[in-house]
């Protein structure tokens with residue numbers, strides 16, 4: 342079966358392509374490379390032996406997007422990763438985020454309808470829940486106010502996919518809400534590339550250990566958590582990638598009860614910032630240079646998932662933990678420097 346992966350040169354998209362190929366799927370990628378590089382395809386080829394074709398197209402360009410489906414009438418599913426994802430950048434440039442993340446989605450959904458592609462998977466995020474007090478978060482936890490324009494594009498994206506699938510009962514959608522993806526493929530041939538200063542904890546840690554930055558700050562030591570630092574649910578990118586393969590298999594088996602379903606993808610356990618730091622120091626034997634500072638505005642105290650629905654319906658289980666994340670992230674960092 343042929344699957345179109347949008348954002349296939351990006352972090353999660355590239356790892357998902359590897360998992361799809363490992364599971365017998367044929368893959369086409371579309372990525373403008375606004376936040377990536379086609380060099381990633383070389384890493385995918387080294388791992389899988391497969392040269393994946395990429396269309397270097399901006400998905401906001403509807404006419405250009407149509408050409409992919411005209412060229413490949415056998416496409417049966419779309420996994421839509423392509424988006425801008427920086428929280429601080431979205432605060433500075435909200436219109437760029439609404440324009441890119443929503444117009445690319447509209448363009449892809451219009452093609453899904455025109456070319457009658459039965460299956461569509463949307464990359465959503467735990468940021469749709471906002472600053473929720475309900476823990477662990479389930480798929481029915483109510484959305485709070487979005488904390489930034491990026492999160493709002495994900496909330497709006499989910500609403501768009503729901504309305505679209507309601508209006509088109511023969512087409513399926515799955516909304517996947519990722520918690521905190523991190524780590525790299527075990528081969529270190531693909532991993533996370535950062536554009537501009539890293540803001541997520543794991544790349545900040547590896548950049549510091551590699552000497553790309555002198556030190557970093559742990560924001561807050563007075564939260565009501567085990568050690569006072571914030572709690573997040575870190576999920577290894579290869580576990581996350583596999584959930585997409587499972588979601589496509591779920592739809593092709595017609596196991597879905599409705600034509601728009603939603604799944605949390607985390608490991609169901611919160612890890613504090615200080616525990617993550619300790620995990621890195623333990624697996625690498627290195628000592629990190631950091632200071633503990635005051636809280637950062639906008640940070641949620643704690644968020645972690647209940648992923649029972651994905652376990653039950655998609656038959657998906659994460660198999661890697663925070664130490665696997667740190668080990669593979671460090672192997673990737675030291676290979677690419």
Ligand SMILES: NC(=O)c1ccc[n+]([C@@H]2O[C@H](COP(=O)([O-])OP(=O)(O)OC[C@H]3O[C@@H](n4cnc5c(N)ncnc54)[C@H](O)[C@@H]3O)[C@@H](O)[C@H]2O)c1
Nearest residue numbers: 348351352353372373374375376377399400423424464466
């Ligand atoms: N990484 C995370 O922490 C995280 C967490 C939750 C959700 N997500 C979502 O998962 C998806 C993938 O994230 P990622 O970490 O792989 O990001 P990424 O930036 O590495 O990959 C996104 C890719 O999409 C491409 N792209 C962006 N806009 C495009 C457009 N208009 N046309 C064609 N290509 C375009 C970029 O060049 C990039 O290669 C995104 O939708 C993101 O919002 C990511």
